[in-house]
Amino acid sequence: MLDNKLITFLTLARVKNYTKTAEILNLTQPAVSQHIKFLEETYGIKFIKKQGKNIFLTEEGEEFLAYAKEISRQEKILCQKLKNKFSLERKYNVGATLTIGGYVLPQVLGKFKESYPSIDIILNVFNTDIILEKILKDEIQLGLIEGPFDKSKFKHIKLKEDELVLAVSKDHPFSNMEFVTLEEVLNGKLILREYGSGTRKHFESEIKRHGFTPKDLNIYMEVGSIDAIKALVEANLGYTIISKEAIKRECSLGVMKIMPIKDRTLKSIKFYREFNFVYRDEIFSDYLKHFIDFCLKNV
Incomplete structure (x- = not known):
């Protein structure tokens, strides 16, 4: 001590x-x-x-x-x-972003518990910045994050690739269009996650590649909850850039629609990013390695 x-x-x-x-x-x-x-x-x-x-x-x-x-x-x-x-009680604090914790991990965690009943994975949901900060402070042993981060400070393993898409209500004017230009996306009623979220960071990074800056974002609403964002979009109060994983159900029910985005030259734009495990090697355990391997095989 x-x-x-x-x-x-x-x-x-x-x-x-x-x-x-x-x-x-x-x-x-x-x-x-x-x-x-x-x-x-x-x-x-x-x-x-x-x-x-x-x-x-x-x-x-x-x-x-x-x-x-x-x-x-x-x-x-x-x-x-x-x-x-040596401990008989094996509990591990894992941090995950809203997207990963809400739409990627739940089924995997259930299967993992069936396979490893003596291991408790305690899932803490934060945005990317907070997860990285907590790992550096040794408050959580493993994080699952989205978007860019300083890879020199952390060990990391790619979980999977994710796509950010433009999601609109079935009643939104965009839904009747063949495609939407990036400029139209930036200048309308855009609802985005809060600053510090992986989704927000990645989208801001991607628009720079197409000649825009975060200052060009006409953010109609900034919301820290994915469920709240989806409810706002479904009610046709705006549209959003969101993980494709998060709106599978809404798209299958027909209440939301994914719209293609094109640049000024009418070239298609895709926003791809990675979901990554991040950790500090010194306090890593064999049990968390089992968890990572299990996720890689079952996601």
Whole structure:
């Protein structure tokens, strides 16, 4: 277990306030001061300096912080590895985007549980940016994301290819057209996911390839729920760019229609992207590898 004085130092370095540190750690403020004093006396170096009511890390404090963070990270890795190897209770936190968590994984998770009843996959649904942040903080062990990300920071495995499409209500004027130009898409009542979502990121990246920028987007509504977006489109209150996976049911029922998109030269435009597993190799387990292999075979 990580030494409580190191935990105090890490917390104080993060919040830069003795009172808040005491509240977070359920300590008295003098106890926080004693922990910091003990570390400074142990190493013979001042880690904290005060300027009025503000506190700052000294240069030595910044260097100590880097080592303390690494010690904390290694302790988490050790705990996870021991849990993976010896614990009878196997629970793993997996993050997935709204599209993947809502329309790709549910059936696979059911089949996986039948095959591996002793393993619990706890599915947490967030947008891509939040999933990547939680992986870096070791709050989840595995993520399933869509759209672009910094591949230098994560191990990654492609799950499958996905297509973003223009979805309109059967009653929308677009539904009677042979195709819709990208310029028409950008200038009408476009309903999109929130900033930070993989769908939004990928669409913004794709329109740049066709001479547009995110500033050219005339976003009619920004909605953080795929179900809400679909309800708005079905009610003919706008149209959306969405994963083909998410509207299979609506298209089969005839309440929505996928419309082809073309550029200014009338060349067809397709928006393809990847669904990827992302993780940090150090805390990866054989059981999560089984989960990945299972998904690859059953999606």
